[in-house]
Amino acid sequence: MSGIHHVTAISGKAVRNFDFYTRVLGLRFVKKTVNFDDPGTYHLYYGDRVGHPGTVLTFFPWEHAAAGRVGVGQTQQTAFRIPASAIGYWTHRFIDKGVAHDALEKRFGDPVLSFADPDGMKVALVGVAVAESEPAWTAGEIPSEHAIRGFQGVTLMVGDGARTAAILTDVLGFKAVGQEGSLVRFQASEAIGGVVDIREAKGFLAGRQGRGSVHHVAFRAADDASQAAMARKLVSDHGMHPTQQLNRQYFRSVYFREPGGILFEIATDDPGFAVDEPVDTLGRDLKLPPFLESRRKELEAVLPELHAAASAS
Numbered sequence: 001m002s003g004i005h006h007v008t009a010i011s012g013k014a015v016r017n018f019d020f021y022t023r024v025l026g027l028r029f030v031k032k033t034v035n036f037d038d039p040g041t042y043h044l045y046y047g048d049r050v051g052h053p054g055t056v057l058t059f060f061p062w063e064h065a066a067a068g069r070v071g072v073g074q075t076q077q078t079a080f081r082i083p084a085s086a087i088g089y090w091t092h093r094f095i096d097k098g099v100a101h102d103a104l105e106k107r108f109g110d111p112v113l114s115f116a117d118p119d120g121m122k123v124a125l126v127g128v129a130v131a132e133s134e135p136a137w138t139a140g141e142i143p144s145e146h147a148i149r150g151f152q153g154v155t156l157m158v159g160d161g162a163r164t165a166a167i168l169t170d171v172l173g174f175k176a177v178g179q180e181g182s183l184v185r186f187q188a189s190e191a192i193g194g195v196v197d198i199r200e201a202k203g204f205l206a207g208r209q210g211r212g213s214v215h216h217v218a219f220r221a222a223d224d225a226s227q228a229a230m231a232r233k234l235v236s237d238h239g240m241h242p243t244q245q246l247n248r249q250y251f252r253s254v255y256f257r258e259p260g261g262i263l264f265e266i267a268t269d270d271p272g273f274a275v276d277e278p279v280d281t282l283g284r285d286l287k288l289p290p291f292l293e294s295r296r297k298e299l300e301a302v303l304p305e306l307h308a309a310a311s312a313s
């Protein structure tokens with residue numbers, strides 16, 4: 001079992017981010033919590049009905065963060081998968097909603113509709129024929145046959161692709177499956193969240209992390225033992241320095257900066273988002289880890305209100 005677990009990015013205003021991902025893209029809001037390392041800031045999680053690994057995009061909304069710039073040492077694009085037949089629907093929807101998007105292109109044979117979120121984050125919808133039979137979360141106005149199925153994957157922009165590639169294939173369970181121009185594609189065992197494309201861009205401008213940037217990409221580990229084995233391999237075979245395991249309430253994580261400069265995380269599949277509230281009401285209430293529960297009143301007073309239009313219809 002291998003693939004992307006979640007992607008975490010930096011946004012501006014929380015309310016605008018919430019509206020875009022729940023209403024325009026139709027993702028489910030699966031967790032309202034805070035940044036455990038900066039609890040005066042939200043940590044907002046969007047995904048499928050239960051927030052399965054491979055579907056979850058999360059944000060730290062830092063309203064006053066300076067705009068980021070995509071470049072070397074960063075995730076260039078984060079892509080969701082939709083049924084190939086839904087590309088036309090989404091193109092019309094983006095025109096309708098005023099979402100800035102590029103002309104349709106093909107990547108490894110699949111149609112790709114690239115667009116930017118309200119903070120300028122580079123996102124795409126990739127049309128995949130088999131996605132038609134994959135489960136879809138629907139709420140609001142997006143018909144289930146067109147809904148997002150989870151991640152397709154990410155594109156990483158690095159100066160030297162070989163060392164990043166070695167970590168993907170040797171530690172994270174990916175296989176090199178093809179090349180197209182400057183993109184090399186790696187595929188995990190899971191279809192959803194299964195693609196990492198490396199764009200080798202020697203000599204390009206370095207990226208600058210900020211609003212609209214991906215903060216880190218998390219990869220899946222089945223359990224603590226396989227996560228520990230991966231961490232050991234990072235140290236012994238790749239000279240990496242992963243952190244100790246941190247309890248992130250919904251998964252347990254180790255972090256390391258891969259050789260291309262991008263922050264990677266390895267997160268366990270368990271326990272998942274239903275650990276502190278029922279699946280039916282995911283995202284309704286502010287959830288805090290036990291060590292922050294005593295500060296609930298103070299935190300609720302500083303966090304902006306989100307209008308919970310994202311519950312099931």
Ligand code: ZN
Pocket residue numbers: 006008216218265
């Ligand atoms: Zn993470």
